[in-house]
Amino acid sequence: MLIYTHENPVVVANIQNLLAMAGIEVILKNEFASGGVGELAAVDAWPELWLVNDSQLSKAKTLIADAKRQGQREDWFCPTCKEQNGAAFEICWQCETPFPT
Ligand SMILES: [Zn+2]
Numbered sequence: 001m002l003i004y005t006h007e008n009p010v011v012v013a014n015i016q017n018l019l020a021m022a023g024i025e026v027i028l029k030n031e032f033a034s035g036g037v038g039e040l041a042a043v044d045a046w047p048e049l050w051l052v053n054d055s056q057l058s059k060a061k062t063l064i065a066d067a068k069r070q071g072q073r074e075d076w077f078c079p080t081c082k083e084q085n086g087a088a089f090e091i092c093w094q095c096e097t098p099f100p101t
Helices: 009-021 054-070
Strands: 002-005 026-029 048-051
Touching: 002 009, 002 054, 009 026, 009 048, 009 054, 048 054
Parallel strands: none
Antiparallel strands: 002 048, 026 048
16 A cells, blocks of 8 residues: 655655665655656656555554654755755755755
């Protein structure tokens, strides 16, 4: 079943790594659907993480919730172009403005 999706592939990859390290098998779908930096992302093609073994659902959800709580920072909005950027981004993915400090 689908357990996680986010418009930012970096965020999805982080969650995937986290789950993999905990022994939870997931499948990544739509990995390349969002395009690269500077391209418009298709809203209906966010990368998705699908759980292989449904018996691991509660463990996976707990890990994802922990990861969200412990993220270095929240998603941030670019002061220049107002684009929303994932917490993993150091610069705006759209206009390359650095994260405001
Ligand atoms: Zn920007």
